[in-house]
Amino acid sequence: MIRFESDYAEGAHKQILERLLETNEEQTPGYGMDEYCERARGYIRKACDAENADVHFLVGGTQANTTIISSILRPHQGAVSAITGHIAGHETGAIEATGHKVLTLPSDDGKINAKQVKELYDAHWNDATHEHMVQPGLVYISHPSENGTTYSKSELEELSKVCRECGLPLFMDGARLGYGLASKDNDLSLADIASLCDVFYIGGTKLGALFGEAVVILNDNIKKDFRYMIKQKGGLLAKGRLLGIQFETLFEDGLYYEISKHAVDLAMMIREAFVEKGFSLRYDSKTNQQFPILPNNVLNKLSRNYSFSYWEKVDDTHNVVRFCTSWATKKENVELLIEDIMKLES
Amino acid sequence: MIRFESDYAEGAHKQILERLLETNEEQTPGYGMDEYCERARGYIRKACDAENADVHFLVGGTQANTTIISSILRPHQGAVSAITGHIAGHETGAIEATGHKVLTLPSDDGKINAKQVKELYDAHWNDATHEHMVQPGLVYISHPSENGTTYSKSELEELSKVCRECGLPLFMDGARLGYGLASKDNDLSLADIASLCDVFYIGGTKLGALFGEAVVILNDNIKKDFRYMIKQKGGLLAKGRLLGIQFETLFEDGLYYEISKHAVDLAMMIREAFVEKGFSLRYDSKTNQQFPILPNNVLNKLSRNYSFSYWEKVDDTHNVVRFCTSWATKKENVELLIEDIMKLES
Amino acid sequence: MIRFESDYAEGAHKQILERLLETNEEQTPGYGMDEYCERARGYIRKACDAENADVHFLVGGTQANTTIISSILRPHQGAVSAITGHIAGHETGAIEATGHKVLTLPSDDGKINAKQVKELYDAHWNDATHEHMVQPGLVYISHPSENGTTYSKSELEELSKVCRECGLPLFMDGARLGYGLASKDNDLSLADIASLCDVFYIGGTKLGALFGEAVVILNDNIKKDFRYMIKQKGGLLAKGRLLGIQFETLFEDGLYYEISKHAVDLAMMIREAFVEKGFSLRYDSKTNQQFPILPNNVLNKLSRNYSFSYWEKVDDTHNVVRFCTSWATKKENVELLIEDIMKLES
Amino acid sequence: MIRFESDYAEGAHKQILERLLETNEEQTPGYGMDEYCERARGYIRKACDAENADVHFLVGGTQANTTIISSILRPHQGAVSAITGHIAGHETGAIEATGHKVLTLPSDDGKINAKQVKELYDAHWNDATHEHMVQPGLVYISHPSENGTTYSKSELEELSKVCRECGLPLFMDGARLGYGLASKDNDLSLADIASLCDVFYIGGTKLGALFGEAVVILNDNIKKDFRYMIKQKGGLLAKGRLLGIQFETLFEDGLYYEISKHAVDLAMMIREAFVEKGFSLRYDSKTNQQFPILPNNVLNKLSRNYSFSYWEKVDDTHNVVRFCTSWATKKENVELLIEDIMKLES
Missing domain, CATH: 3.90.1150.10 (Aspartate Aminotransferase, domain 1)
Incomplete structure (x- = not known):
C-alpha cells in the first residue's frame, strides 16, 4: 500500500533527525529559552524580513489556532472564517471551547475575499441590535486553504487593507504554508505575508518536522504576554529546544x-x-x-x-x-x- | 556548567532515538491509530494489570491535566488539590480556563490525606448554602508530589476509599511516576495504582522520552468520548506514532x-x-x-x-x-x- | 406613537402588580426557597400534568438558554438549532461563551424537523473523523419560533422520537409559549409538551410578568444540581419570591x-x-x-x-x-x- | 418570627412600587434604551460627580461581578480578592466559569490593603517562571465587606494609588454600598469612590429596590462594548426600564x-x-x-x-x-x- 492519504504519514526529514541525535545529550534550559530556539527565531525573522517580529514555537495546528485566536479576541467577539476553514469544522469546537463563535462566510474553494469581510462587518455595525450579536473580532484565513487553493498577492493585499480599515487583525493559518510558497502560481514571499498579516504561522508538522508550527507575530498588540497564553493552553513544550532545532534546520539553508x-x-x-x-x-x-x-x-x-x-x-x-x-x-x-x-x- | 536544575534538560534515551530513526520512513495513519500506539497500549495495560483500561498518549503534563479534569467535571464542580499541586499554581490557570475552580487543601509536603478530603466534602454538603459554592468534583494528587514525596500503599488505599465513598474520581498526575516507583520506600505497583485510581498518567517527558504522557483510564464513565476532548484541547498529535514508538520502547523490556x-x-x-x-x-x-x-x-x-x-x-x-x-x-x-x-x- | 415593535414594551399585568404590592412587606427566605415559589411550582406541575417535574424560575430568556444548555452538554458537544434560532444569532454568543458550538440546521420558517436532526446525527457518526468535529449533544427548538410559527403535535412527536432514539435531549425555548398555545391551529397542551420534551420553559417576560421564565425539567439526568448552575450563571434572584408571586398569579386561575x-x-x-x-x-x-x-x-x-x-x-x-x-x-x-x-x- | 437573617427579605420601598404602578402601562423601548434609564444615569453621574461615567443597570450582584471581571481580564489574568470576597467563595465559581482564577489574599476582617496588593504584584513579576502562573489583572474589593467593615478614605486612596502604579484596575463591589456611606465612621463620598476606582457598582437589591445594581464605569478602557458583555452574560433585561425607574426613584431626591x-x-x-x-x-x-x-x-x-x-x-x-x-x-x-x-x- 502506497499512502497518499495525508501529508503527515512519515517521520521527519533526515537532516532534522540527525540534528536531534547530535544534540541529544546537551543540557539546555527548558520552555523555549535555549539557544536553538533563539537561532531559529533569528532565521525566521530574517526570512520574513521582520526584525521586530515575535516568534514562538508550538507543537500543533489546533493548538496554534486556539492560542492565537483566544489571545486576540475579547469575550463578545468571534473569528471570521470561511465555512470550510479548519477552525470552523475540524477542531472539535476548540475555538468555541475558549468562548468564541466562529462567524462563517460561504466559500466554495476555501478562500474568502475582501468584499465578503467588508459586507459582514458592515452588516454587523449597521444592525440596530448589534449588541445582541457576536462582534467580528479578527479574520482567519488558511493559505493554502483546506482545498489546496492559494491567495494571490493582490487578493491578500485587498483583504489586508479591508481588515486594517475595519480594525480586524488578519491571521493566516499556514499549516501548509511551504506548499503555497512552492506553487508555480505563487507571487507571495514570506516578507509579503509578514507585512500584510498581523499574525501567521509557518507549518512544520506537514513540512519535514516531526511536529511544530512557528508562530510569527507582527502586530505589537498581539505580542503582549503571549507566552502565558501558550502555557495556559498546554502548548509550552518542556524540551522546547526540540522545536528550535527543527526550525533551525528547516530555515538556515533553505531546506x-x-x-x-x-x-x-x-x-x-x-x-x-x-x-x-x-x-x-x-x-x-x-x-x-x-x-x-x-x-x-x-x-x-x-x-x-x-x-x-x-x-x-x-x-x-x-x-x-x-x-x-x-x-x-x-x-x-x-x-x-x-x-x-x-x-x-x- | 553541570545542570541539576530540571529533569528535562536533555533529549531522549538513545534507544528511543534509534527507534525513531529506524521507523522514520514508514507510512502510518495519523492521530494515534497506528500499530505502534496499539502495541504501546498493550504493554501499558499489561504493566498495569488492567486489560480493560483505555490508554491515550498526550504530549505534555499541563495538556494532560486540563484534558482529563475538564472531561470529568460538570460546570459547577471543582478539582480538589493540595495547595502545592501543579494545577493550583504552575499552569497559568489552565484549569480555570476550562471553567473550573481548583479547591485547595493545605499541605506542607505536597501530599493530601483521606481525612482532609472527607472534611472538605462534608463541609461542602453540610453547608446550608452549598449551592452558592463550587462543588468538589474530583480529587487530584501528584505522585511523586512536586516536593518529591510519595504516597504509601496504605495512604493511597485510604484516599481511594474515601473518594469512592464520596463519589469523587481520584486522578493521579504521574509526570514523574517512574521516580516514585523507583523510590526505596515504594510499596506501590502500577497495578495497585490502576486499581486505586480512576485515571492517572505515566510521565514520559521527564523519564526518557522526547515528550509524552500516557493517560490510563480505569473508570468507564471517564472513557467515553475522550478522544474528542484530546482533539479539542489541541493534544491529538498528527504523527501520533511518535508517542507510540516512545512508550513501546519504554515499556516492552522494562527500560x-x-x-x-x-x-x-x-x-x-x-x-x-x-x-x-x-x-x-x-x-x-x-x-x-x-x-x-x-x-x-x-x-x-x-x-x-x-x-x-x-x-x-x-x-x-x-x-x-x-x-x-x-x-x-x-x-x-x-x-x-x-x-x-x-x-x-x- | 402606538408601539407594535415588541411584546415587552409595557410593565406587568395589573393582577401581578397588585400581588407584589400586597406581599411587599412580608419577610421571606431568599433564592426561591419561599412559599410563593413553592405554590407556583405546584400550579405549573399541575398544568403540565407532571408531578415529578423540577420547576425553577429564572429572570430572562438568554439566561435560561445558557443555564440549561451548559448544564446538559459535555465540553465536546454542541446544541443543534435552526439557523434562525435565538441562541444561534441573537444572544451575543452566550452559548459559545460557555464553551459550546451551536450546530445550525437550515430553516426558512424557524422550525426544524425530525428528518433534519436524524441526518445531522447520522452524518456526524458516519464520518470517519467524527472526533475532529463537535458532537451533537442536544436539540434546541423555539415554540413559537422567532418567526411566529408553531409545531403541530405530530411534528413534535416525530422530533421527540428521533431525539430519544439518538440520545439527544430535546429542549424547547418557550419565551412566547403562551402565544403558541393560544394559536387557533394549536393541538398541543402543556402536558403534551412536558411528555415530549426533556426540558422547556414557560415565558413570563413576554406574557404578563415584569420578567421571569419558568424552567420545567422532566428528564431526571438534567435535574441534578441545577440550582448550582443557576447561581453560577448569575440567575439566582435574591428576592426569588418575586418570580414565585408572578407565576402563581399567572397559573392559579388561568390568567x-x-x-x-x-x-x-x-x-x-x-x-x-x-x-x-x-x-x-x-x-x-x-x-x-x-x-x-x-x-x-x-x-x-x-x-x-x-x-x-x-x-x-x-x-x-x-x-x-x-x-x-x-x-x-x-x-x-x-x-x-x-x-x-x-x-x-x- | 422576626427576620434579621438577610437584607433581602422584603420587596421594595413603597415609592418604588408606586412608580412602577404609575408607569406600568406606558410603552417604552427595551433593553435599557428608555428615558427612565437615561434619567437614572444622569442622577447617578451627578451623585458621583462623574459626567463622563458610563452607567449600566444589571439585575444582580453575581451577574455584575461576572460581567465586569470577565470584560476586563485577558485569558491569562486573574482577579485579586480577599479570601473572604464574595467572588472567592459564594458565587459557585462564576468567575472561574468565565475562565479566570481568583487570586486570594488573606484577610481577617474582609478588607485588603495596598501593601498586600503590591507584594502579590511584585511576587508575581519577580518570579522567574511567572509565565507559568496566573497574572494579576485587576483588584476586587467589597465595600462594605462581607463582614460589614469599610474602607476609610485614606485606605482607599492608598489602594487606588498602588493599583494605578501596577496597572491593575480597581473594582469595588458595592452590593451594600449605601450602608457603607451611612456608617458613622464613613469619610468617603460617591465622588471619592468614582475618582479612586476604575469601576464600581451601587447596590439596589439590598437597598430598597426589588432588584438591581447600577454599574458605574470610570476607566475609558473598560467602557468599550460593555453592553455586548451584559447581553452575553444574560443580564440585559428586556424591560430595562424597570431598573431605570427604580434607580431614578432612589437617586432623584436622596432616598x-x-x-x-x-x-x-x-x-x-x-x-x-x-x-x-x-x-x-x-x-x-x-x-x-x-x-x-x-x-x-x-x-x-x-x-x-x-x-x-x-x-x-x-x-x-x-x-x-x-x-x-x-x-x-x-x-x-x-x-x-x-x-x-x-x-x-x-
Whole structure:
C-alpha cells in the first residue's frame, strides 16, 4: 500500500533527525529559552524580513489556532472564517471551547475575499441590535486553504487593507504554508505575508518536522504576554529546544523551500495525469493536495494499491477524493501511481 | 556548567532515538491509530494489570491535566488539590480556563490525606448554602508530589476509599511516576495504582522520552468520548506514532523502570552527601528531586559549577534549592558534585 | 406613537402588580426557597400534568438558554438549532461563551424537523473523523419560533422520537409559549409538551410578568444540581419570591392562557387586514407576531403613527417588518391600525 | 418570627412600587434604551460627580461581578480578592466559569490593603517562571465587606494609588454600598469612590429596590462594548426600564441615603445592646450587618422569635451569628429584639 492519504504519514526529514541525535545529550534550559530556539527565531525573522517580529514555537495546528485566536479576541467577539476553514469544522469546537463563535462566510474553494469581510462587518455595525450579536473580532484565513487553493498577492493585499480599515487583525493559518510558497502560481514571499498579516504561522508538522508550527507575530498588540497564553493552553513544550532545532534546520539553508517544491512538483505530476485522462478536478489546486472527481470503479481500482482520502460525494457514481504528496513522498511511488492512472479508462 | 536544575534538560534515551530513526520512513495513519500506539497500549495495560483500561498518549503534563479534569467535571464542580499541586499554581490557570475552580487543601509536603478530603466534602454538603459554592468534583494528587514525596500503599488505599465513598474520581498526575516507583520506600505497583485510581498518567517527558504522557483510564464513565476532548484541547498529535514508538520502547523490556532507578540512585547519593555535611532537607524526598536548605555562601560556591533551582526563602541567610537528577544524569557529574559538597564547611 | 415593535414594551399585568404590592412587606427566605415559589411550582406541575417535574424560575430568556444548555452538554458537544434560532444569532454568543458550538440546521420558517436532526446525527457518526468535529449533544427548538410559527403535535412527536432514539435531549425555548398555545391551529397542551420534551420553559417576560421564565425539567439526568448552575450563571434572584408571586398569579386561575388569547386574537385581526388588502406575509404565523411584506411607501405612511420592527429586505422597494401584539395591547390601538391599513392602496 | 437573617427579605420601598404602578402601562423601548434609564444615569453621574461615567443597570450582584471581571481580564489574568470576597467563595465559581482564577489574599476582617496588593504584584513579576502562573489583572474589593467593615478614605486612596502604579484596575463591589456611606465612621463620598476606582457598582437589591445594581464605569478602557458583555452574560433585561425607574426613584431626591441611614442606625442599636450585655463582636462593623459571638444557650433563646444567620464556629459552646437590618427593618422589631437581649444573662 502506497499512502497518499495525508501529508503527515512519515517521520521527519533526515537532516532534522540527525540534528536531534547530535544534540541529544546537551543540557539546555527548558520552555523555549535555549539557544536553538533563539537561532531559529533569528532565521525566521530574517526570512520574513521582520526584525521586530515575535516568534514562538508550538507543537500543533489546533493548538496554534486556539492560542492565537483566544489571545486576540475579547469575550463578545468571534473569528471570521470561511465555512470550510479548519477552525470552523475540524477542531472539535476548540475555538468555541475558549468562548468564541466562529462567524462563517460561504466559500466554495476555501478562500474568502475582501468584499465578503467588508459586507459582514458592515452588516454587523449597521444592525440596530448589534449588541445582541457576536462582534467580528479578527479574520482567519488558511493559505493554502483546506482545498489546496492559494491567495494571490493582490487578493491578500485587498483583504489586508479591508481588515486594517475595519480594525480586524488578519491571521493566516499556514499549516501548509511551504506548499503555497512552492506553487508555480505563487507571487507571495514570506516578507509579503509578514507585512500584510498581523499574525501567521509557518507549518512544520506537514513540512519535514516531526511536529511544530512557528508562530510569527507582527502586530505589537498581539505580542503582549503571549507566552502565558501558550502555557495556559498546554502548548509550552518542556524540551522546547526540540522545536528550535527543527526550525533551525528547516530555515538556515533553505531546506524548507526545497522540500516544499519537491512535494508540489510531484503533486502537479499527479494532477496532470488525471487531467490528461479526462478527469475533472474539484478545486483548482496548484499545491500538494489534489482533488480529482473520480467514478466509483476507478476508485475501487486505485484503492487496491494506494491510500487516499474520501472528500465528498458528487453523485451516485462519482466522488471527490484527495491525493496528498509531501516532503517525504518518493518519486518512484508517484510514477507508479501515474502509470496506473494512465491505464484507466476515463 | 553541570545542570541539576530540571529533569528535562536533555533529549531522549538513545534507544528511543534509534527507534525513531529506524521507523522514520514508514507510512502510518495519523492521530494515534497506528500499530505502534496499539502495541504501546498493550504493554501499558499489561504493566498495569488492567486489560480493560483505555490508554491515550498526550504530549505534555499541563495538556494532560486540563484534558482529563475538564472531561470529568460538570460546570459547577471543582478539582480538589493540595495547595502545592501543579494545577493550583504552575499552569497559568489552565484549569480555570476550562471553567473550573481548583479547591485547595493545605499541605506542607505536597501530599493530601483521606481525612482532609472527607472534611472538605462534608463541609461542602453540610453547608446550608452549598449551592452558592463550587462543588468538589474530583480529587487530584501528584505522585511523586512536586516536593518529591510519595504516597504509601496504605495512604493511597485510604484516599481511594474515601473518594469512592464520596463519589469523587481520584486522578493521579504521574509526570514523574517512574521516580516514585523507583523510590526505596515504594510499596506501590502500577497495578495497585490502576486499581486505586480512576485515571492517572505515566510521565514520559521527564523519564526518557522526547515528550509524552500516557493517560490510563480505569473508570468507564471517564472513557467515553475522550478522544474528542484530546482533539479539542489541541493534544491529538498528527504523527501520533511518535508517542507510540516512545512508550513501546519504554515499556516492552522494562527500560522505564531501569532508567528511573538510575536517577533515584544518583539523587540519593546527593541527599546523603548533604546530610552527611549536616545540612537539613526541606522535604523528606526519596525520589529524583532533593531540596537541601543551604546557607547563601554555600549556594554561591556551588553555583559556580552547577545549576539548580531556587525553591523558597527560609531566612535572610538560608534558602531552599532543588537538585534534580534524571534518566540522563551522568554518574561522574554527580560524583563531582559530591566531592564539592564534601569540601564545604557546614 | 402606538408601539407594535415588541411584546415587552409595557410593565406587568395589573393582577401581578397588585400581588407584589400586597406581599411587599412580608419577610421571606431568599433564592426561591419561599412559599410563593413553592405554590407556583405546584400550579405549573399541575398544568403540565407532571408531578415529578423540577420547576425553577429564572429572570430572562438568554439566561435560561445558557443555564440549561451548559448544564446538559459535555465540553465536546454542541446544541443543534435552526439557523434562525435565538441562541444561534441573537444572544451575543452566550452559548459559545460557555464553551459550546451551536450546530445550525437550515430553516426558512424557524422550525426544524425530525428528518433534519436524524441526518445531522447520522452524518456526524458516519464520518470517519467524527472526533475532529463537535458532537451533537442536544436539540434546541423555539415554540413559537422567532418567526411566529408553531409545531403541530405530530411534528413534535416525530422530533421527540428521533431525539430519544439518538440520545439527544430535546429542549424547547418557550419565551412566547403562551402565544403558541393560544394559536387557533394549536393541538398541543402543556402536558403534551412536558411528555415530549426533556426540558422547556414557560415565558413570563413576554406574557404578563415584569420578567421571569419558568424552567420545567422532566428528564431526571438534567435535574441534578441545577440550582448550582443557576447561581453560577448569575440567575439566582435574591428576592426569588418575586418570580414565585408572578407565576402563581399567572397559573392559579388561568390568567396565562387568557392574556395569551387576547394577544393572538388581536394579532390575527392585523394579519387579516394586511391579507385583505393584498399584502403577502413572510411567514405563516398564527401567533402574536405578524410579518407582512410591505412596499416602502406603505412603511413610510404607517411609521408616522405606529412603531414596528424592521425584519429583512426583500428587494429595493419591499421589506419585511414585524408587528407584535401582547397581553397589554389595547384593542382600540389595533382598530386604529387596521383602519389605517384599510386606507392603504395595496 | 422576626427576620434579621438577610437584607433581602422584603420587596421594595413603597415609592418604588408606586412608580412602577404609575408607569406600568406606558410603552417604552427595551433593553435599557428608555428615558427612565437615561434619567437614572444622569442622577447617578451627578451623585458621583462623574459626567463622563458610563452607567449600566444589571439585575444582580453575581451577574455584575461576572460581567465586569470577565470584560476586563485577558485569558491569562486573574482577579485579586480577599479570601473572604464574595467572588472567592459564594458565587459557585462564576468567575472561574468565565475562565479566570481568583487570586486570594488573606484577610481577617474582609478588607485588603495596598501593601498586600503590591507584594502579590511584585511576587508575581519577580518570579522567574511567572509565565507559568496566573497574572494579576485587576483588584476586587467589597465595600462594605462581607463582614460589614469599610474602607476609610485614606485606605482607599492608598489602594487606588498602588493599583494605578501596577496597572491593575480597581473594582469595588458595592452590593451594600449605601450602608457603607451611612456608617458613622464613613469619610468617603460617591465622588471619592468614582475618582479612586476604575469601576464600581451601587447596590439596589439590598437597598430598597426589588432588584438591581447600577454599574458605574470610570476607566475609558473598560467602557468599550460593555453592553455586548451584559447581553452575553444574560443580564440585559428586556424591560430595562424597570431598573431605570427604580434607580431614578432612589437617586432623584436622596432616598438611597435616607433608607441606608435608617438601616445602619437600627444596626448600631443592636450592636450596642450586645456590647452592653458584655458580648464580643467578631468584626468591628459599623454598617447594617452585626456579628456577635454568642453562647449556644443564648442562640437557642433568641432563635425562638428571631431569625439570623449562622456565620462560624468559635468553640464548642460559642458561635458567631449575623444580624442584618435593612431599609425595610421596622424599628419596633429592633426594639423587641433589644428588650430580649437585655434580658439575657451574659
